[in-house]
Amino acid sequence: MSQYPHLRLRRTRATAWSRAMYRETVLTPADLIWPLFVTEGQGVEEPIGSLPGVSRWSLDGIVARAKEAVALGIPCVALFPNTPAQLRDDTGSEAHNPQNLMCNAIRAIKDALGDDIGVLTDVALDPYTSHGQDGLLDDAGYVANDATVDALVGQALVQAAAGADIVAPSDMMDGRIAAVREALEDEGHHNVQIMAYAAKYASAFYGPFRDAVGSRGLLKGDKKTYQMDPANGAEALREVELDIMEGADSVMVKPGLPYLDIVRRVHEEFDVPVFAYQVSGEYAMIEAAVAAGVGDRDALVLETLTAFKRAGASGVLTYHAPLAAKLLNG
Ligand SMILES: NCC(=O)CCC(=O)O
Numbered sequence: 109m110s111q112y113p114h115l116r117l118r119r120t121r122a123t124a125w126s127r128a129m130y131r132e133t134v135l136t137p138a139d140l141i142w143p144l145f146v147t148e149g150q151g152v153e154e155p156i157g158s159l160p161g162v163s164r165w166s167l168d169g170i171v172a173r174a175k176e177a178v179a180l181g182i183p184c185v186a187l188f189p190n191t192p193a194q195l196r197d198d199t200g201s202e203a204h205n206p207q208n209l210m211c212n213a214i215r216a217i218k219d220a221l222g223d224d225i226g227v228l229t230d231v232a233l234d235p236y237t238s239h240g241q242d243g244l245l246d247d248a249g250y251v252a253n254d255a256t257v258d259a260l261v262g263q264a265l266v267q268a269a270a271g272a273d274i275v276a277p278s279d280m281m282d283g284r285i286a287a288v289r290e291a292l293e294d295e296g297h298h299n300v301q302i303m304a305y306a307a308k309y310a311s312a313f314y315g316p317f318r319d320a321v322g323s324r325g326l327l328k329g330d331k332k333t334y335q336m337d338p339a340n341g342a343e344a345l346r347e348v349e350l351d352i353m354e355g356a357d358s359v360m361v362k363p364g365l366p367y368l369d370i371v372r373r374v375h376e377e378f379d380v381p382v383f384a385y386q387v388s389g390e391y392a393m394i395e396a397a398v399a400a401g402v403g404d405r406d407a408l409v410l411e412t413l414t415a416f417k418r419a420g421a422s423g424v425l426t427y428h429a430p431l432a433a434k435l436l437n438g
């Protein structure tokens with residue numbers, strides 16, 4: 109067997125051209141999905157304090173961001189509404205309003221850009237409920253699975269009717285992928301995809317997102333009766349397997365970097381595209397490191413996003429998508 113000094117692994121790292129030639133993983137703008145927060149009004153930009161550099165936009169700004177995404181080569185945007193407080197109630201009924209912020213944003217983007225961009229929509233009740241939970245509460249305050257699934261089906265259908273390309277249930281109820289798929293088929297939405305938040309963990313990394321959609325102050329307790337225990341890995345594979353059987357076109361692991369092992373296991377176990385969500389707390393940690401002078405933003409962003417690809421992800425939802433795309437486009 110060849111050994112040092114004949115074998116030197118540094119040989120292929122010695123020049124930029126050689127490093128480029130031997131690179132195993134390539135990140136491109138097409139790997140990115142850009143999450144956007146929608147708010148009411150016209151000409152409104154509301155910076156989100158806990159997500160420095162990220163804002164909520166009124167519909168005109170949302171369309172401008174979607175055009176920016178197209179120009180940067182980002183194939184898809186993900187939409188999240190900041191529902192006005194007076195429209196939130198116990199059952200999240202605003203989620204079913206075909207004229208809600210989400211549906212209006214879908215239509216605005218599709219009217220402006222058609223199939224030049226994909227629109228992915230969040231299916232879950234937390235931006236619409238007065239209690240901040242993702243579903244309907246029973247008398248004991250438990251998030252009732254089956255009643256919630258019925259509500260999610262209605263929510264997914266108004267989104268599909270408004271023109272959503274991918275509906276993405278992020279609620280972690282059992283059985284919702286099959287129910288949503290069946291309803292989409294019944295209504296003729298055969299080409300509307302489902303990206304299942306299949307392995308979504310009850311994580312401490314979601315704080316800034318809850319500020320962004322206005323649910324942080326409303327939420328009492330936690331989401332541990334439906335989101336997964338961060339200690340579990342095998343269970344994530346069962347969640348993914350079920351969602352594939354129920355008709356998911358792709359699955360997601362969330363959060364991202366602390367769960368790269370799960371991304372890897374899903375990629376190795378199943379022939380399904382797996383996406384990772386680099387969530388708000390991860391974004392905020394990078395920004396905090398930069399603000400503290402302990403890291404270089406561009407390098408941190410490209411390194412973390414490349415790590416998702418190396419782990420086997422087909423793509424990444426990240427608030428750093430426009431920056432990353434600019435860097436990758438040179
Ligand atoms: N359903 C979408 C999320 O919960 C996003 C979480 C985050 O970015 O922290």
Ligand SMILES: [Mg+2]
Nearest residue numbers: 280281282347
């Ligand atoms: Mg599940």
